[in-house]
Amino acid sequence: MPVLKDSVRAFRWVRTRGVRHRAGARSQTPKLLILDQLLLPHKEKWISCSDHKQVAECIKDMNVRGAPAIGCVAAYGMALASHEKKFSSPQNLLTYLESAKKTLAATRPTAVNLFWALERMKSVLRPGTVQSIQKTLEDEAVKIFDEDLAANRRIGELGAELFQRDSVILTHCNAGSLATSGWGTSLGVIRTAYEQGKVKKVLVDETRPYLQGARLTAWELKKDGIPYELVTDNMAAHLMKTEKVDAAIVGSDRISAQGDVANKIGTYGVAVLCKYHNIPFYAAAPTSTIDLKIRDGKDIPIEERSIREVTHIQGRAIAPAGTIARHPAFDVTPKELVTAIITEKGIARPPSASTIAALFQSTLRVPVPA
Numbered sequence: 001m002p003v004l005k006d007s008v009r010a011f012r013w014v015r016t017r018g019v020r021h022r023a024g025a026r027s028q029t030p031k032l033l034i035l036d037q038l039l040l041p042h043k044e045k046w047i048s049c050s051d052h053k054q055v056a057e058c059i060k061d062m063n064v065r066g067a068p069a070i071g072c073v074a075a076y077g078m079a080l081a082s083h084e085k086k087f088s089s090p091q092n093l094l095t096y097l098e099s100a101k102k103t104l105a106a107t108r109p110t111a112v113n114l115f116w117a118l119e120r121m122k123s124v125l126r127p128g129t130v131q132s133i134q135k136t137l138e139d140e141a142v143k144i145f146d147e148d149l150a151a152n153r154r155i156g157e158l159g160a161e162l163f164q165r166d167s168v169i170l171t172h173c174n175a176g177s178l179a180t181s182g183w184g185t186s187l188g189v190i191r192t193a194y195e196q197g198k199v200k201k202v203l204v205d206e207t208r209p210y211l212q213g214a215r216l217t218a219w220e221l222k223k224d225g226i227p228y229e230l231v232t233d234n235m236a237a238h239l240m241k242t243e244k245v246d247a248a249i250v251g252s253d254r255i256s257a258q259g260d261v262a263n264k265i266g267t268y269g270v271a272v273l274c275k276y277h278n279i280p281f282y283a284a285a286p287t288s289t290i291d292l293k294i295r296d297g298k299d300i301p302i303e304e305r306s307i308r309e310v311t312h313i314q315g316r317a318i319a320p321a322g323t324i325a326r327h328p329a330f331d332v333t334p335k336e337l338v339t340a341i342i343t344e345k346g347i348a349r350p351p352s353a354s355t356i357a358a359l360f361q362s363t364l365r366v367p368v369p370a
Contacts, residue, residue: 004191004224008177010035010069012046013076013142030083030138032076036063037178041219052081052100059107059114062210066179067253067289068148071113074104075141078121082134093130097122097137109301110262110330112254112291117144148181151286151344152188159189159249159284159342163198167246170203170236173264174216175251175284185251185284187220189342194226201227203245207264208233209310209327233266240277248274252285252341259335259351260297265328271337280339287343287359295353297332305329 015028032049038061039045047063049055055077058064064073081100087093101118108114124140125133163169169190176187183191193199202221207213214230221228231239239245248270254262261267261283274281294300310325311317319325340349345362348355 001195001197004195006177006183008220008223009182010064010178011073030080032080034058034064037065037216038063040215051084052077052104055080056103056107066175067111067113068180068286070108070111071117071288072145072148072181074114075117075121075144077104079137079141082137087130090128090130090133093133094125108303110253110303113288116288120144145181148286149183152180152183152185154344155185155284155342156183156188156192158347160193160196160198163193165198166200167198168200168203168244170245170248171217172205172213172250172267172270173207174212176217176220178216178220179251186249187217189249189284191224199226201229203239204228204230205233205236206230207266236270237273240273240279245279247280247282249282249284252283252289253330254300255285255290255341256297256300257292257295257356258353259338259341259348259356261333261338262297262300262330265331268331268333271333275337281337282340282342283338284342287345290356297334300332303329
């Protein structure tokens with residue numbers, strides 16, 4: 001059986017040697033390196049962020065994307081904020097951190113992991129010195145990263161059990177290493193199933209308008225050597241009707257308390273097609289993506305992004321000048337169309353208020369590597 005390396009990372013937390021102090025030692029200045037996903041698959045370029053405003057810009061502009069990755073990056077953004085100035089007192093630092101939190105929270109409205117991570121970073125703040133607060137924030141950001149990576153591995157293990165040998169799996173958008181701390185959610189399930197000899201090939205929806213499937217998922221699958229075929233979004237119905245498609249699996253940016261799934265625009269259409277063709281439709285996400293404050297998916301805020309992202313591809317116009325376009329970045333798939341939701345704490349099957357609630361009552365602990 002093949003063993004995959006899981007070498008792709010969407011971001012890296014690093015420390016560089018800074019100014020020399022009187023004692024001769026150099027301070028270690030933290031930076032967050034973000035892989036610019038807008039340039040993939042043709043160019044791998046890292047954006048060096050030294051303050052939280054740069055991090056916020058990368059989230060807003062989608063240089064980094066994917067709900068779990070956004071959560072991790074926002075946490076590191078808070079850690080960066082604590083190093084941006086010479087704070088005269090701990091209170092001045094805490095005031096500055098509250099402002100940084102608001103800046104980061106204003107970037108993407110749908111991905112609940114963003115707000116979850118920011119609230120978690122705020123929750124660990126305690127009275128202390130500037131240095132102790134800085135250390136607390138960095139330690140918590142690293143912990144969030146490690147927990148997400150461990151959760152993705154567990155999601156992969158649980159999800160792979162749902163597939164048989166020689167499965168043909170359709171996926172939409174990108175929910176792999178590029179969208180998380182590593183390994184991925186829906187792509188993590190595919191990776192684990194492939195290691196177990198269960199995946200014949202993956203059908204990759206190109207995922208308009210940003211082409212995350214064509215640019216990112218195909219790039220990850222190619223690196224891993226997993227067989228795949230790229231298909232345009234409007235080919236899914238034909239392939240489900242005329243060929244063997246065993247399942248569809250996607251990630252999620254927010255899941256309601258009753259199991260409605262918000263994900264990249266086009267996901268709802270895939271789910272409708274799966275229902276008609278009697279094909280299982282799965283969503284994979286960590287429990288941090290579940291928003292227990294929102295019962296019904298209709299209340300999930302849907303981000304409307306710019307017209308230009310639809311009328312242009314990589315800066316080149318594909319529509320007449322002045323064309324009016326729509327760009328809801330996400331849609332919501334009702335729980336009735338979802339066969340199961342795979343999380344690190346178990347599988348909600350079928351999704352409902354009770355099966356979702358049971359996940360949070362689970363005593364299952366996901367081991368985090370030391």
